[in-house]
Amino acid sequence: MSDFPSSKYARGKIFAKTGLKVGTNYATHYLKSLANGTNDKSALHKKSAEQVFGEFTKLRGTALKIAQSFSIDQGFLPEEFSEVMTQAQYKVPPINRSLVRSIIKRELGQYPEQLFMDFDTRAIAAASIGQVHKATLHDGTKVAVKIQYPGVRDTITSDIALARSLFKRLVSDGPQIDEYIDEVKNTLIHETNYIREGESIDRFHERFSSHEVVTPQWIPDLSTERVLTMTFIEGVHLDEFLNSSPDRESKNHYGQILWNFFHKQIYDHEEIHADTHPGNFLFTPDGKLGVIDFGCVKSFPEEFFMDYLRLLPTHLHRDEPAIKELYYRLGVLKADPDTDEKENQYYQFCMNFGYTFAMPYLEKSFDFGDPEYKKLIRGYTKNAPITNEPRGNKHFIYSTRVHLGLYHFLMKLGAKVDTEGSQKVVEDVLSDALNDE
């Protein structure tokens, strides 16, 4: 296919073609059948896909978070989904200046003008469940104050209940869907507890303070479950950085830091910053990478974590028996792909996507800015086989978010990174695990 010029990606390309074919067919067929009401699920007959999507408008901020959880904003699902779920209308409206003062007063005991030397009542950024203000402490320290919109916690609970019923109309009912929704729900509820986030900020600061990465410091005296104060990190987001026409070297520099940060987390295998979204990284003027937003950090169970890592070498070697075994364990396959056509479609798609995904680990360095690679990844993510039968271990939701988010960030940045060290990290962690067994 002329879409994929022949080159070093030749291998990925062949697989991609099969993958794309399967993917496209599934996705378009599925969405069409939803719209026409010809889907075999009887409840769907009455509602067109649009109507169902339309109901997501009732979810506002929560819809955005759900979309982000399932990496919909990263192009992991067809555009029909992402368009509906990431529209601005789902964002929570800004908190007015009087309410900001009053929330601070209730949560921290005094009005901002008494607590801070300077407090900007105009938010510098809208967060999904609140907003962020810049302020200065009496000792001159610049801080970021994240304020939660009143009543958000209750809203999430009721929104998730609504989302659950909507999802159940879209996909076949089963324990799997409940497991996914519960995973997202628990994560979102945790995210509303800013004390929890403050504690995560502390732990990450401890782990990464001597690194090329900068993370905020928590200020517990000015924090509660709904107000979070931390040191301010100067810097610009990805888009603004790119607008300043940075040179290649500088792009590679920041890209490498992010890549290393990610693999250092794998190496530690403690907790992982699980919200790899451009809004959560800052390019600081002194050449460091600012990492913020510790509302969503994850510790994956050891078993899942190791199996997830094993996907990398097994795909690179196209070790099919090992891949199949992993897929069974991770809930991707339910039956033998050799005898079941539907399973085979899943299998082919996942294996090819997995291979493409593992490519950066193949050589000494990898150029995420290569447009061919972008095209490949985009082809897979956009055409993922959306069936009405969701699959895979629930931990895939956030591991995918982290990993895919990393790739998207690096592709957008256009960075070439040294990947040799990270291959060793993966190998070491896996062989340690073997030795422990």
Add this chain to the structure above:
Amino acid sequence: MKKETKLKIKIAEAATGRYIENRRFTIQSLAKELEITPKQIFDLFPNRSSILRYYYDSRILIYREQISSIKEYSTFTLSEKLNNIFLSLLDQFSEHREFVLLTYRDMVGSPVRSSAFEKLFKEALREIFQSDEQIATSAKILQNRFLYHAIYLQFHGLILFWKNDESHLYENSMALVDKWCALQEEIFYSKIVDKGFDLGKFLYYNSPINFTTSCALTAKRSEA
């Protein structure tokens, strides 16, 4: 704020605590708590009930003091200013919640008797509306005694809501204030009024409590 006013506020706030313990607390016990003489109190207040009423009146004074300390207050929108007065009062009431819940209806929320608090509250509202430059010209005709009274009644409704609010630090009450003020601003900044929107009807259907509604209508009739 004058020194005498500060002392009066201190006496009134201490009195709310006394009142919760014993509705017939003596001026002597109050003076003792504040380490002043009963005469000092009697110089400022004629009787116990006037002290308690002053608690309410002084909330508006404190509110005014607060606005003067907000640097960008003059740039606040109508909704932000309305939010500010409601929330400032609610914040203050939250600090003396038990007292407010015991006395609000009798001292300021009475549908038949008007209070000094009511007068001060409406004055503050008038200032908010009259100083706002963005209000659509057509909406200016709505700025009359009826409007301020209707908003005052809405405030009673808010207090009732807050009374039953079991959410964390009454955050649902805050959310209600926010939504209600945004709606008000929508009405006054846009040309809804031009389209013949009838505020009386609007309030009738949106009042959080029925007694508010009937009062609003009575007020409308008496104004007419």
